[in-house]
Amino acid sequence: MKIQYSFLLSVLFIYSLCIQNILQAQTDTSKINPLLKFELDDLYAQTKEDLLNIQVSLASKKLESLFDAPLSVSVATHEDIKKAGCTSIMEALRLVPGVIVLEQSNGNFDIHIRGGNNVQKNSLFSVSANTTTLVMIDNRPIYNYYLGGTFWESIPIDLNDVDRIELVRGTAASLYGPNAVSGVINIITKKVTELGLHTFINAQQGSNNTFINNASIGYRFNRKLSFVASANHQSRDRTILEYYNYPKNQYVPLAQTTQPILLGNAYPNPERAMLKQGANLFLQYQPNEKTSFQLSTGWQDSQVQKAYSENFTTPLTTANSNTRYADVKINASGFLGQVSLQNGIQEEGLGSLGQQWIFQSIDAVAEYELNFKNLSIKPGINYRTVYYDDSPFVNVALKTGQFNGRRDINTFAGYTRADYMLLDDKLRLGAALRVDMFNYPNQPYLSYQATANYKLNTQNQFRLVYGRAYRSANIIFTYADRYLNNFNGAGADLELFGNRNLQLLRTDMLELGWRGKINDNWLLDTEFFYTDTRNYADFIYGNVYVRNGTQIQPFSTMNIPLTTQQLGATISVNYVENDFQIKPFLTYQQTTLKNSSPYNNTENALINPNAQQNNINSNLGKKENHQGVPAFFGGIFINYKYKQFNFNLNPYFFSEYTFFSFQNPNYADGRGISTIPTKLMLNAKISYSPIRSFSLYLNVRNGLDSNTKEFYNTDLIGRRVFGGLHFEF
Numbered sequence: 001m002k003i004q005y006s007f008l009l010s011v012l013f014i015y016s017l018c019i020q021n022i023l024q025a026q027t028d029t030s031k032i033n034p035l036l037k038f039e040l041d042d043l044y045a046q047t048k049e050d051l052l053n054i055q056v057s058l059a060s061k062k063l064e065s066l067f068d069a070p071l072s073v074s075v076a077t078h079e080d081i082k083k084a085g086c087t088s089i090m091e092a093l094r095l096v097p098g099v100i101v102l103e104q105s106n107g108n109f110d111i112h113i114r115g116g117n118n119v120q121k122n123s124l125f126s127v128s129a130n131t132t133t134l135v136m137i138d139n140r141p142i143y144n145y146y147l148g149g150t151f152w153e154s155i156p157i158d159l160n161d162v163d164r165i166e167l168v169r170g171t172a173a174s175l176y177g178p179n180a181v182s183g184v185i186n187i188i189t190k191k192v193t194e195l196g197l198h199t200f201i202n203a204q205q206g207s208n209n210t211f212i213n214n215a216s217i218g219y220r221f222n223r224k225l226s227f228v229a230s231a232n233h234q235s236r237d238r239t240i241l242e243y244y245n246y247p248k249n250q251y252v253p254l255a256q257t258t259q260p261i262l263l264g265n266a267y268p269n270p271e272r273a274m275l276k277q278g279a280n281l282f283l284q285y286q287p288n289e290k291t292s293f294q295l296s297t298g299w300q301d302s303q304v305q306k307a308y309s310e311n312f313t314t315p316l317t318t319a320n321s322n323t324r325y326a327d328v329k330i331n332a333s334g335f336l337g338q339v340s341l342q343n344g345i346q347e348e349g350l351g352s353l354g355q356q357w358i359f360q361s362i363d364a365v366a367e368y369e370l371n372f373k374n375l376s377i378k379p380g381i382n383y384r385t386v387y388y389d390d391s392p393f394v395n396v397a398l399k400t401g402q403f404n405g406r407r408d409i410n411t412f413a414g415y416t417r418a419d420y421m422l423l424d425d426k427l428r429l430g431a432a433l434r435v436d437m438f439n440y441p442n443q444p445y446l447s448y449q450a451t452a453n454y455k456l457n458t459q460n461q462f463r464l465v466y467g468r469a470y471r472s473a474n475i476i477f478t479y480a481d482r483y484l485n486n487f488n489g490a491g492a493d494l495e496l497f498g499n500r501n502l503q504l505l506r507t508d509m510l511e512l513g514w515r516g517k518i519n520d521n522w523l524l525d526t527e528f529f530y531t532d533t534r535n536y537a538d539f540i541y542g543n544v545y546v547r548n549g550t551q552i553q554p555f556s557t558m559n560i561p562l563t564t565q566q567l568g569a570t571i572s573v574n575y576v577e578n579d580f581q582i583k584p585f586l587t588y589q590q591t592t593l594k595n596s597s598p599y600n601n602t603e604n605a606l607i608n609p610n611a612q613q614n615n616i617n618s619n620l621g622k623k624e625n626h627q628g629v630p631a632f633f634g635g636i637f638i639n640y641k642y643k644q645f646n647f648n649l650n651p652y653f654f655s656e657y658t659f660f661s662f663q664n665p666n667y668a669d670g671r672g673i674s675t676i677p678t679k680l681m682l683n684a685k686i687s688y689s690p691i692r693s694f695s696l697y698l699n700v701r702n703g704l705d706s707n708t709k710e711f712y713n714t715d716l717i718g719r720r721v722f723g724g725l726h727f728e729f
Helices: 005-027 029-036 048-052 078-084 089-095 260-266 475-479
Strands: 072-077 099-105 108-113 133-137 162-169 183-189 196-206 210-220 225-237 243-245 250-252 272-288 291-306 317-332 335-347 356-368 375-389 406-422 427-438 444-457 460-470 481-484 493-497 506-516 522-534 537-541 545-547 550-559 563-577 580-594 623-625 632-642 645-649 652-654 657-660 673-676 679-681 684-691 694-701 720-728
Touching: 072 078, 072 089, 072 522, 078 089, 078 162, 078 632, 078 645, 078 684, 089 099, 089 108, 089 162, 089 632, 099 291, 099 652, 108 133, 108 291, 196 694, 210 720, 406 475, 475 550
Parallel strands: 133 183, 493 550
Antiparallel strands: 072 162, 099 108, 162 183, 196 210, 196 720, 210 225, 225 272, 243 250, 272 291, 291 317, 317 335, 335 356, 356 375, 375 406, 406 427, 427 444, 444 460, 460 506, 481 493, 506 522, 522 563, 537 550, 545 550, 563 580, 580 623, 580 632, 632 645, 632 652, 645 684, 652 679, 657 673, 684 694, 694 720
16 A cells, blocks of 8 residues: 555654654653653543533533533534544544434545435435535534535545534524524534644545545644644545446446546546545634634635536536635624635536536624523524626526526524523523525525423433424525527427525424433433425426427426425433443434425426326325435444553444435336445444554444445445554644
């Protein structure tokens, strides 16, 4: 296996730094103990109280213990991620209950909270992707408004930057705005808390020419001022070199696909799964206990192969992204102000005309907390404006782009959240309301949430949550505008256009939960949830019409009659005893589809010769169990430390599910349908720390070599082995 220069330089740097410190310690006895004397508690220095009483801020916008949080919330800390050997932020979500994490190619994932994937049968990959989870970095939204969701590879930070990942399952749009429909993920970055210089380096390499390098340096000048600067780099090859080809219904080399000339332009690096790098700067100034200023800025550049854009030949496509961001946050005596900006160039289907654009998003928040005896109220306002522009890359006059020009999504919102304590602080009532006004559709949307938490005693807490949340409009569904000549080879032209009057996707949720501290070692968390989701939308072939003597087949965005009801439960346990910790978690969900039709056309569309019978209304009133999402998924986090060694097992699994792709209607033999088998991935990491600031480790992903696909006909993901080092000083 080849050694990358950056990895070798990291080893040499750490080696020289350790030697320097040891030599200095030989002449300064005050440094001998911290550098050379190994103490058991120095390795992952967390007490039982730290592990069982984690602090969170996402559930109610204020810091509180996880046990007291009013919503279903979980946390993956920096120490959890480091012990488990996760190779990316996306993979770290496999440590959190209630999340389905499916790998498409080495390091690229499809991620859903509680399910909800592929409910619209025979849709594009971009439509079946998760568009209902709001992902944030330090409360800065990184939502993709092209068609919704998160382009995970475009996140500028990496593992070294993460202090913890907090996740709320369930509707939370009243707290954080539209798109927090199935949940919220907030990635919270590290801050320097102790005076002086602090350095963090993590470097590992292994199977499939995978190189993952993170480095950060921080300095706290005094109690008021500190900074952290970081850089990250990932390079990963695919686990296989072949592509699944729809017409041939098998995996073949790229040159043997049915469109090798087209695909040669679309895949400049067929062997590459991911190449990404980023750099970040975080500044923090705190003049007093009640006031703080934070500034963060950064850049990222990435190229990955993932399943998102359709090219009608193979599921994986190449995506490029180059973006920058800046974020300013002010806290002052109950007032919070935050303004963030992100812009750049993205191309989600290399080689496909109309898949490249310039974009910019601005998000501004201002809120103020009012505290009374037993009541706190936090009103606020929020303004978001986003534009996407594909005109520099297409022929606008001929409508060769997807939306042919600059298009905007604007949102203005007012909101408030209230907490009221009564019965000697045993009962906590919460309510949140938010009204969003979009430019399209031009009408107000009300999201809300009501919570009741009852603490029976110090060991038992019950919670009840009811909420409603909306997904925002997006560029393609709203502004699509494209024209294709002779679409069906028989003289008809295809006209693609959006809809500015769509009803926005809506989810209503009811949730019941219980947290219990069985004793000083056990923490148990259970939740039962029911959701009802409607106002789905998709591109639908409409009724054919004639214009200037030419038949036109419209392909437009429409709301469809589909509704879904989901019933499920999640249970998680956290047990700590001396140097041993185990955290199993399991989710079961069952989703019922109502009015679900496999046909994306109306009664008089050309695309379906039996359109009068086979159309979006052909299954009105019928119900069926949804097979497109695993019914069971979960994992276990097991950690044991012995002297200078730390042993970690973190298996993750999901049950069998069936994916119905956009290609299904094109073939009568079922090749557009793929059943993904049950998969168990046994992940393990063993680390050795000769001194407290330095460790070497062996990291195994999918140790049982379950060499199967996890997503619709994408790469086969088997065993991967990595070696690495970690340094903190």
